[in-house]
Amino acid sequence: MKPNDTITITRSRVGKFGSFVGGVALLVGILALLWTGISTLSLISIALAAVGIAAWAIFAPKDFSGFITGRQARQSLTAFFSTLILIGIVAMAFLYVRERVITFDMTQSSAFTLSRETLDVLRRLARPVQITGFYTSRSLAAREIDDQFFRLYESASNDLITRRYLDPDEVPALAQRFGVIQDGDLFVSYLSEDGTADPNALSRVFRSGRQERDMTEAIMRLLIAGSVTVYFDESHGTRGALDGTQVGLSGIHNGMQESGLVTAGLNVTSIADTGGDIPIDARAVILPRPLVDFTEGEVSVLDRYLQRGGALFIMTDVVFTQDAFLRETGVLNNYLWSNYGLRALDAAVVDPGASTETPLDILSYAVVSNTVTPRLDPSTAPAVFSLARALEVSSSSPRPSVANGRFIMTSELGFAERNLELLGSTNTYVFDDGIDTPGPITVAAWAEDLETGARIVLIGDSDFASNGQVVLSNGNGILITDAITWLTSIDDEVTFAPVTTGIGLPLVAMDDASAQILTFTVVVLIPLSVLIIGIAIWARRSRA
Amino acid sequence: MNGVRTIFGREIASYFTSLFAYLIAAAVLLITGILFINNIGRSQDQVAPNPAAIPDFFAFALIFFAPLLTMRLLAEERREGTLELLLTSPTSDSSIVIGKFAGAWAYYTIILAITFVYQVILLNISQGQTDLAHALCAYIGIWLYGGACLAVGMVFSAATDNQIVAAFLASAALFLLWIGDRVGEVIPNINVARFIRELTLQSHYASSFAVGLLRAEDIVFFAGIIAVMLFITIRLVESNRWR
Amino acid sequence: MIEVKDLSKRYGDRLAVNAISFKAQPGEIVGLLGPNGAGKTTTMRMLTGFMPPTSGSAAIGGFDVVEDSFEARSRVGYLPERVPLYPDMTTEGYVTFWAKLRGVRQPAQAARAVLERLHLDDRSKTLVRNLSKGMRQRLGLAQALVHNPPVIILDEPTIGIDPQQVIEVRETIAALRQSHTVLISTHILSEAEQICDRVIIINQGKIVAQGKPGDLRKKLNAANLESVFLQMVNKDKRA
């Protein structure tokens, strides 16, 4: 064996091997390029292809040149690769244009155009947000239709919003963490530093069939989340915000959290003791029926809070003890009366005209048109109060900058029973002329200082907000939600008018005669005339 | 360019003088006419008529309609021997392919345009309340869709000598490109399903044009499919010269 | 004008054309004579750029038919063996179409002129499908002539038409002498003898003899081409 021969054989073998590797790698590389775009796999394959083909050309130049100069091989290769290149160019152009999301909504109802309100919401985004959709492959078509809608969000937010789709069958654990219930569930969340969705700031997209409204509201909730904190007072023996029993407030507490509000506990007593202040981020403070009255120091804590534009939601009940919360002559009641023109009376509301089981279980008989609770409608869903406390609103404003008013009242037949002792011991209530106050009696009132921005809602009952009661009447829930919305003024930040769909689409009304003419024209006349024209032309020509 | 124009002109003239073309047109108009009457019939039961109803029908009908048009384009020339003359004329292969394609597309366009009459009728009987722009969007989509179907059909016409085989294969391919929109129902891996779906014609029509949304990417997609298919057809015709 | 060098065509195992070489000068009418299956059509198809040669080369007016296919094609008028027709067109429309496709400046006029020359002008509005066999053959000739190409290649132009029309067609071809280079294939000896300046006899893909009809006869000491031809064929068979 001469070494020369060995080398020759090796060279041609290397060349052959190179041609094989190069060909396969080129194919893989092109497929990878089409499939994943520029990725590690595609780059490596293409590099490998280049090396392989180079090896072929270097080690087996005859074979190589014969291959590329043979007419048929050359032509078919040229045809093949030029086709591949064209496909690649088309794919790139497609992907590029798709990234740009250039769309033109041609529907009359602007079904695919984000409304101004949505754009306003998106403009307020400061951090990356991810839309996470859980779709199985069975609902792929639905996902694609949804997706082009979410893409509008992505491009309108300058890519601050991104989309991510997960298959709940593939990542069951993650789906559970998100709380996926069914195929197609959607969530909006902030992206944490490492690029994953932050499960602590999650907002479920409630699907009601109005895509834009649903999605924008979810984003809105996310936006508000963290920025609006509402405190529950936990001193004075108040109702527990986390109490899940019938008398607790966990229902409204959790509802507020789902709406994106941050809730926290607060101890007014200890703040007063330490000379501190209500936290700076408190958008509203809820006093859910304290049992004992506030001291001078505690009132000044509340005063300082209101002075800087705070909001108070006060629920008070009829309490039969001497130091009851907000007793008529107490410090807090005096403060409220002299500063905001609101006060509670030591009297229980009786309304034989509008009540449920007993005249003490009163209904919101009259609701004055107001800004606090625009949605409460006593004729369809009244709020229900049991053993409510009578309130009073001053007829003239105590300070020029303060506006106040009452918004829920009893019927004309209602009155304020002053004799609480008798009521408490024997459960009797009679209207005593000259002692008891005749109706209509105020059950809920509001006040606002237009200068400082302070807002107060005072409601002469707390049972209505309890877990046991909110389920009884929708009106209760509406009252709470509206009151909190007003107090925190989140409705000023988000005004969302939904896109109206299905408006202006035609419904055809035709009488039978014209319907028949139309049917005849469309089904018989048009096709037949085309046929006759065809036959005529054909007959004339075939004689030529 | 001269070649394209000449061949296009001959194609168009041959459609206008062929009984077959009128027969197909009449059949299409009959079916779409019935569909249209049904559609407004339903709208009297308080459901608004779907502006994309006729284009939606075309998306399905093209599976059969497009191969019927394209199967003869090259196969017939081969049978009559005229392909030999075309290929030995000083005309580029691309002129031949593009001219023929443009002729078929123009014929399809005319049929499509006739069915737009229905939208005009609807506009009149609904007191001008029809979503004409939405309908137009669907028509633009189905027009491009049709062009892509014809281009696919041409590949098979060029690849086989037999017209029936060409039509059958093209139909099968177009059926896949139509039904593939629902690939997710059979393929559990969503990424694979999505990739495949993205390659189908229907997915670039049904969820955008048909619902009134004009997307640049879909236009690029259809234009790209047409370009690639015509390119392949040209290469196939050209291969006669070196095979 | 036509230059063929070592031209071969292989269909699978079968060598249809085997290294033939010949030339045709401007103004010459050259006959390609041979029995059926000799390779005449295959040769012409390679010359017109319809199919590529397996090896060897051919040029029209100095342009290679493969490398400069477009230039070569634009100098040729071609009538294939089976006349390619569009049955649904009118006679005039048909010729005009080819004139346009080959870039004739005034295609309608050129078409009318060539139809008149081939005595088809009274049929200009007739559909091709309603023409007689002879008229179709002449129509095929018309499309090959309409753009007045320097080289005209006619594959068995007189096949299957009646004797009266054969004479007309031959006269038409003969009239092309001087102004055009004509390559005509035929398996009829008398035809070749009558109109060709030079005859190339091919059999089984190979050139077996070529020269002026008279010279060939003298050289081979035969009474007429008929016997020259038979001699060749028989010699081949014996070999």
Ligand SMILES: Nc1ncnc2c1ncn2[C@@H]1O[C@H](COP(=O)(O)OP(=O)(O)O)[C@@H](O)[C@H]1O
């Ligand atoms: N396309 C083809 N494929 C295979 N063989 C062919 C083809 N065309 C011609 N042949 C064969 O090549 C030979 C030459 O044919 P052809 O050139 O048509 O002869 P001619 O025109 O002289 O009668 C014949 O034997 C024929 O069978």
Ligand SMILES: [Mg+2]
């Ligand atoms: Mg022949």
